[in-house]
């Protein structure tokens with residue numbers, strides 16, 4: 001299989017994928033099973049199931065204008081979103097994932113940038129364009145303001161997502177060959193960065209709050 005999906009060879013036609021795939025329902029990379037459905041010289045069709053939540057996807061290996069490529073079409077919404085990602089951010093992540101799943105990588109990068117801007121807006125950075133929002137966040141790192149997670153983030157991650165997103169939609173002097181930089185490997189890195197942000201902003205604080213509440217409840221019993 002192309003496109004980052006690696007499977008071990010199986011005798012019975014079912015293949016457990018080695019490093020899994022991102023499941024939009026679980027909001028995490030999961031072990032998945034894939035099964036051959038159809039193969040001919042120009043295309044392969046696979047059926048994929050998340051081992052955790054049993055969500056299904058159709059995986060198509062096809063010949064794109066730039067060679068062999070893979071499209072993953074999930075039966076559920078979500079893209080990269082996690083359990084506590086707000087719907088306003090989920091919308092752009094879903095758009096990014098759909099563009100990504102058919103190899104429209106410039107479009108996907110533009111939507112990942114939009115998701116990050118929406119995340120900052122939702123977290124209280126509501127003035128100006130993305131650059132202004134990041135500058136405001138950096139000021140909070142200096143003066144101790146803003147949400148707690150701000151102080152655990154290297155703002156360069158936001159700047160680079162902004163620059164990639166801008167580069168994906170700006171005219172670049174009419175030179176579209178520069179868009180080739182937005183390749184499959186880059187998308188894997190962009191996804192990992194967005195995943196890290198969602199974890200930092202929406203999941204980690206929630207887990208810490210729940211852990212504290214459990215500890216406190218037990219402490220109250222014994223003290």
Ligand SMILES: [Zn+2]
Nearest residue numbers: 023026050053
């Ligand atoms: Zn799942």
